[in-house]
Amino acid sequence: MSLLSGPEGPAADAGWEHEHERKGFFTDTSICIGCKACEVACKEWNRNPIDGNLEILGSSYDNTGELGANTWRHVAFIEQSQERIEEARESGRKLVSLGMPGIGPKSSGTRGALPAGDLSSSDLTPPDTPEFRWLMSSDVCKHCTNAGCLDVCPTGAIFRSEFGSVVVQEDVCNGCGTCVSACPFGVIERRDDGTISPFAHREDKVERMGTASKCTLCYDKMVDGQEPACSATCPTQSIKFGDHPDLTAEAQQRVTDLHERGMTEARLYGANPKDGVGGTGSVFLLLDEPEVYGLPPDPQVPTKSLPQTYATAGIAAAGMIAAVALSFLGSRR
C-alpha cells in the first residue's frame, strides 16, 4: 500500500480496472484569445454561481480573479512590456539549457501532421521581440497525479475517477475544508457564498453549498463519452481535451515548434511526471514563469512528506508519554 500512486497511473492505483486512458487538458496559452468562453461554458454546464461584487477587479480584463469554488475555469490577463518579454525568453532558454526532462522531440523532423497547404516552411524568421504583449491563459484544476485534496479528504468525498481525474462527490462532502489547505495550486475551495442571480433574486437553488468544489473534468459528461464543456467551446482550441499521453506529446511538439520560431519563452507546465505532484492531468504551455500566471513555481503535494510528518507526530506523542510518565515518577509521594 503506497501512499503515492505508482507508475501505473493514478486511475489504476485508485482501484479502477484500466479501461480508460487517462484524460486531461492541454491548455496552449500561446493561442488563447482571452474570450472567457471556457469560464461561461463551465458555469453553464455546472450551474455554478457568479463571483464577486460586479466591480472591475483591477487586473486588466480579468474580473473573476482566480479559480475557486464558483469559478472552475479562469482566464488570466497579463500585460507585459519589452524587457519582461526578453526576460521570459531568457528564462525559457535557461530551462532548455537544463536539458530537462528531455522527453520531447528536439527537432522538427517529425512535425505533427499538418494539413495540406502548410506554409510554415515559408517563413521561419524568429519574430522580433515585440514591444508589448498581452498574455492570456485559461487556468483550471490540474487533476494532479498525486492530488493533495484527494489524499487528505477524510470522508472519501473526493475520489480518483476511472479517467484519472479528481472529482468531488457533492453528496458526500461535509465541508471540512481540509482539501483546501492541501492543494498546492489553490484550486479547490468550499462554496460558502455565491448566487447565480444577483441582487434581490436569490431564490435560485445553488448546488454544492457548503461543500468543496472544483473542476470535475465534467465527469458527468465524460461518463457519457462527451467532452468537457470548456474545451468543447474553446474557439481556438487553446484548450484541448484528450488522452493524456497524446496531449503531452502534442504539447511537446508545440513547444518545439515555437522554439524553432525563436519563441524560447515557451515552456510546459505539468508535463513532468517527476515533479512535486507527479505531473498534472492538465498540462499548460506557458510563455513566462509560472508565478506570472499565478501558478506556483515548485508545487509539492503535502502527502509526499507525510511519512516524515507522521513520524514527527509519533515522536511527539512518545515524548508526551514520556513526559507524563516522568511527571508521575518524579512526584512520587
Place this chain on the structure above:
Amino acid sequence: MSITDFDADRPPQPPRRRRRGGGRRRRSLNEVGMGDGSREGAVVEDVEFTRSDEFDSYYGRPVVKAPPWKGPIAIYLFLGGVAAGSGMLAFGAQCTDRPVLRRNARLTALGTVGLGTLALIEDLGRPERFLNMMRTVKVTSPMSLGTWIVGGFASFSGVLGALEVDRMTGQRLPLGVLRPLLGAAEVPAALAQVALAPVLASYTGALLGNSVVPTWEAGRGHLSYLFVSSASLAAGGAAMVTSPVAETGPARLLATAGVVGDVVSMNRMKESMHPLEAEPLETGRPGTMLKWAERLAIAGGIGTVLGGRNRWIAAASGAALLTSSALTRFGVLHAGLESVKDPRRVIEPQKARLAARRASGITDDSISTSG
C-alpha cells in the same frame, strides 16, 4: 550561449533596453496596479530597487488558499490538547491512586473532547453530514485518522466520565444492569484512553503540517512537538485549576515540561523557516497572540514551579497556562490563514528550494520544462 540545436539559427540578441527610470519599483503587498499583474504600475513614480527585491505574482493574488477554518477549529485544537493531556493525567492518577485528580481529569477530558468535537462539527460546511467522517479510514489523511482518534478517545472518555459521575452522585445514574458492565470497562477504557491520548495531542500537528499553507507547511516538522507541549501545559494547568495541590504534583511537573517544550519548539520551528514563512508568526494579530502565549506560558511555568503548592497560585498559574495554550492554537491557526494572503510566501520559498535543488544537480523534477 549556445544551448540547443536551433540556437545557431537565431539572430544575435539586441542589447537590453533599460526600463524607464532605470529600475523597478517594488510593489507593496496589497497593491494592485496596472495591467501587468506583476511589476508594472509605476506610472508616475519610479523608485530604484535591486533585482532581488522584485517578485512575480498575478496581481498580488494568493497562489494557494487557506482552509475555511475559523475560531472553532482553534478551540478544537486547544480543547483536544487539554483532553489528551487530561486523559493521560487521569490514567496516571488512577495508577498512582490520586482519586480527585483522576476524577477531575477524566471529567475534564470528557468535557473538553465533547466540546471540541462540537466545535469541529460547527466548523463544517455541512454539519449535518459530520458522520461522513466515518465513511472511510484514510491513512493519507490526518483528518481521517484524527477523526477516528477523536471518536475513540471521546467514546472511552464517555465511559470513564459516566463512571465518575455515577460515583459522584452515589450511583444515582439510571444505569440499571449496565452498571456492572461499566465498572468492568473502567480498566480497558482507561487503557484505551491513555493509548489514544498522545496521538490525539500530536496528530493535529500533522493535520496542519500536511498542507500547503506556507507557515504550516514550513512548520511541518515541528508543529506536533509544539502541540504536545501545549497540550501538556494546558492539561497540567487544567488539573491545577480543578484539583487540590496535594494531588497535582505530576500535573505541575507535566505543565512545567510543557512550558519548556512549548517555548523551545516554537522557537526552533521559527528558526527553521524561510523568513517569509515565519513572519506571520511574529507579526500582526497572530504574532501578538503568540507573544502573549509565550509570556503566559513562562509566567504560568514560573508560577507552577515557585508557587504550585499554593492552591490559589496554582489555580492562577493553571489558568495562565490554559490561556497560553488557547492563544498558541489561535495564533498558529491564524498565522497560517494569514500566510496565504501574500503570494510571495509561496513563491519565494518555492523558487528558493527549486534553485537549491538545481544547484545541487537535481534538474529533472521541475514542473516547468522546456519540452
Place this chain on the structure above:
Amino acid sequence: MAEAHPVAFQWVIEAKKRGARVIHVDPRFTRTSANADRHIPIRAGTDIVLLGGVIRHVLDNELYFKEYVQAYTNASTIISEQYADPEDLDGLFSGYHADSGTYDNSAWAYAGDEDSIARGMPERDETLQHPRTVFQLLKRHYARYTPQMVQDTCGISPEDFEHLATSIAENSGREKTTMFAYALGWTQHQGGAQMIRTSGILQLLMGNMGRPGGGIMALRGHATIQGSTDIPTLYHILPGYLPMPKVGQDDFAEFTRAIGKKEQKGFWADADIYTVNLLKAWWGEHATAENDWGYHHLPKLTGAHGTYQTTMRMLEGGVDGFFLFGQNPAVGSANGRLQRLGMSHLEWMVVRDFYMIESATWWRDGPEIESGELTPEQIATEMFFLPAANHTEKAGSFTQTQRMVQWRDQAVEPPGDARSDLQFMYELGCRIREKLKDSTDPRDRAILELTWDYPVNEHGEPDAEAVLAEINGRHLSGEKAGQPLASFGEMKGDGSTLGGCWIYTGVYADGVNQARRRRPGQDQDETAAEWGWAWPANRRILYNRASADPQGRPWSERKKLVWWDEEAGSWTGHDIPDFPLTKRPDDPGDPSQGGVAALSGTDAFTMQSDGRGWLFAPTGMVDGPIPTHYESPESNIRNPLYAQQSNPTRVTFQDEDNLSSPGAMGAGGEVYPYVFTTYRITEHHTAGGMSRFLPYLAELQPEMYCEVSPELAAEVGLEPYGWATIISARSAIEAKVLITERMKPLQVGDQVVHQIGLPFHWGQGTEAIVRGDGANDLIGMNLDANTQIQNSKNNSCTLIPGRRPRGPERGELVESYRRRAGLIMSEDPAVDGAAGAPGAGPADGSVPHEVRGPEEASAVPSGERSMKEMKDR
C-alpha cells in the same frame, strides 16, 4: 476579430499555425492584436491614407497582379474629360455643389458615347497609358500617399508601413491571396464607405477578389444583420436591394430602368423582372400588368428617412408611434440623449424584447430622469412592453456574415405572453386589416389587397417556412404552377411567377428548405456547400470566375476554385460558378442583347454594368469615385493633403444637443484635445440587451471603463482603476480607468495624439445586472453621406479625473465646456462648430448638409448603398 467574433477567429489561428501572417491595424491593442504577428496602431480615421499608401506602393513598384487587373478591372477604362481629381481641386472632385454639399456624378462618367457606356463598352486603352485611364488616374491620385505621408497622418512608422505593404504584396498573386477583414472600425466614419472602397481597390489591384482566401470580409455583428439588409427593414431599399421609389418616379418602366437598363451587362439588366416578382408576391392577384403590378401602392421617399432623421422628426413631434424589435436605441444609437428625448415626444411606443432594456424604461430611470430634467409625470408616451420569443422558441432563418442562410428549429414554446415577431406582425396585420375591411378609402387599398394569409399552428404562430417559400417564389401558371422557383433565372416578368426576394430564390428549391440542410462539415469539403444555403444560388464566393485566368484555367493549383472544363463545355469547380455555366472564356459576348448574354467570357464581375471590378466608381458613391482622405470634423489635425478638411458631403443635424467641436478648424478645438473611439468587447453584445441581463456575462465585464495610455494618465492625473469623466460636445460620462500600454500615444507630425478607448455596452437604468454610462451619449448624429451611418469611431473629447456630477450639474458641466469652445451662441444654435463663433466655422467653406435620399439602385447588391440629395425635409 478575436474580440467581437471569437469563433470565427479559430480560422485565423489555424491559418497562422500554417504560416499565414496576421497583421492587425487598430488604434488599440486588442485581443486580436495579442494574437496577431504584428499590431499596427493607427490614428483613428486615417485608413484611406494607409491603404492609399499601399496602393501607391504596389502601383509604383509594379507589384499589382497585372493580368488580373488588365482582364477583370476597369483599369483600362477612360474617364470623361469632365473629371477632375482632388489633387487638382484641393480636396474636391469635379461636380461639387457647395450650396447643397453634394456632387453631380455625371462629372465622373466613363468616356464614350452614351449607348456604348450603357452597354458596358466605354472607351478603353488596354496599354493603360492614356492619362485618363482609371489606372493612370489612380496612380496620380495616390502619388502623394507616401510612407512619409502615412507616418505624418496615421502615426505609423515607416517600418510598420513597410511590413504591411510588403506583406500584402508578397502574399498576393497567383499562389497566394490576402484577405481583409473589417467591421465598424471602417464603417462608422464620415467617409467610412470610402475606407471600405479603398480596400476594394487594393484587393482588385492585387487580384484578391473572387478567389479563395481573398476578398473583403465584413464582420457583421448581429445574427441576421445581413438578412435584414437583404430582406431589409431599411427605409431605402426593397428586398433584394431593389430601391424604394422616390417621389416623382411614377412611371414603373422608368423606375426599373433606373435600377438596371435592359442593354447593360450582367444580372441587373433584369431588375424589372425582379421587381415584378416582388410586387406579385405582395399584392398577388391584385398585381397585374394593367396596374403596373401594384407599383403605385408603394410609398415614395423624399429624401433620407434613416433612423437619425426619424429621431429628429420625433423631436419635432412628427412621429406618433414607434416599434422596437430587439433594439435598444437609448443605449445603442448615437447621441443617446436625443434618442431618449425623441422617444419622450412619441404618443405611443411598442418595445418587443426579452428584458426590460433601457429603451423600455428611459421614462422612469433614464439619465434625464436622474438629472431631474424630466419626470415620468411629464412624459406622455404610452408604453407597451411585449415580451418576445427568443431564438429557441421559434423557427426561422438567420443570414450570417458570409450571406449564408441558416435555419433554426424550434425547441420549446415561448413562455407566458412571449410571442415571436412573426406572430406579432402577422397578428397585428390581421387585426388592422380586419378593422379596415369596410374602408373605401383609397389609401387603405394597399393594405387590404396585400397577400396576408399564412398558415398558423394551434398557438397562432405562422409557419415560418411558408414565409420562406414566398420569399423564394413560385410558379403561378404553366405546368409548374405552384412549384417553388429553383433560381431567379426562372423568374418571369409577365406575372407567371412571384418571388419576395430574388436573390434568395433557390433557398426553397424543390420545396425543400435548403437553409435547413445540415450535412456535417466534417463529411464535406471545405466549401461545405450542403450546410445551409448562401445567396445567390448557394454560391459561397462571389465573382469566383475571377479565380481562374482569362483563359479559364485556375491561377494556380493551390488557389483553384472554379475553372472552365473544355470537355464538358462548362464552368465547374469547388463552388457554384458565378458565371453563365456554358459561356466559354473566349466568348466575346453579345452586346446587342444586353444582360447575361452581353457578358464576355472574361467579364467576371457579373453584377457590374460593364462586367468589370471597379477601381474607379463612376456611380454608386456620393462622395467621389476614388477614395480620398479627409479628417473627421472634430479632428484636431489639419488635413495634410488638402485645404478641404472634412468630407464635403457629410451629413449632420442642427440641434443644440448635437454640437461638434471645430477641431483643427477653430479655436475651440483645443477644449476637446483627445480622440475617443468606441468598440465592442468579447463579453458583451452591442447595447447590452442580450448580455448585461445575463449573470454569467455581466460578471466578466461588470463596469463601464475607458482605456488610456500611461502617458495620457500622467498628463491628466488619472489613478489606475479610479474614475474619469469624459466630456464631448454632446455629453459627459464617467468610466473606470484602465491605464494600459495597449493604448499608445501617436506622433502625428509635430503633434502627439492621445486616443481613448470606450466600449459602448453599458447604459444607465435600473433593470440590468450591470449598468453604467453609455459611450454613445458622447457621440453626435453626424453621418456618412453614402450610408447615413454615424461616425462613432473618431470624435473628440476631454478627460478629467473623478466621477461626473449628478443631477443638473452634469448638463452644466457639458455646457461649460461648450461655452469655452465657443459652441454656444445666443440664438442660431450652432452647426458643426458654431457658425458665428470666432474662428470656429469650417475654414474650408463646406457645410455639412442635413438630409439625403437614395439615388439609383446600387450597382452591386451587397455593395454600398448609394444616395444623393433629393430634397430638404
Place this chain on the structure above:
Amino acid sequence: MAGMARITFLDWPVVRQLRGADPTGRGTSVTSARTRDTAPRTGSADGVADSICPYCAVGCGQRVFHKDGKVIQIEGNPDSPVSRGRLCPKGAASQQLANSYLRQTKVRYRRPYATEWEDLELDTAMDMIADRFIASRRKHWEDEDDQGRPLKRTMGIASLGGATIDNEENYLIKKFFTAAGAIQMENQARI
C-alpha cells in the same frame, strides 16, 4: 447522515477498502451510489433542436437541449462547418438568455404620465396597438408632396430593429409597413 443510512454494511467504504482494489480509499471504494449513477443532464432531455447562435453574424451552430418545455442546455454543434462546435462566451451563455431570472414573460403597459408599469392582457394590448397604428397612420398621412406628386405614405409610424430577429420576420415587417405606407423602418445595419 442521509447518505449512510440507506446503504448496507457491505457498501460501507471502510469495508470496501478492506475488500477491494482500493485500500487507500481514493477511488472505487469511496464512490457513492449517486456518483455511480452519474449521467449528463442532457441525457434526460426530451429532445435536442438544431439552432443557430443569436448573437453576432458568424452564425455558429447550436444544439438546444430541452426538457419539459424548458431549455436545459445549449452547446455548440460540432457538425457546423462555420463553428465546428465552438461558442464564444455569449453563445455559451445563451441558455441563460432564455432562462435568466430577468426574462420578461408578461405584457407590461405604462399609460401616459404614469409612474409605474401595469399589467395588460396580450389580446387587449394587440388591439390597442392596432387602433393606434391606424390612427397615427391617418394623422400623419401624406398623399402627395407640395408639387402634387404622389407620396402615399405616413410619417407617423416608425420602427427600429430587425438584425436580431429572423429573415421571415423582417419580410413580414417590411411587407406590411410598406403596404401601410410607413417608410421609416430601420435596423442595426444603419447604426
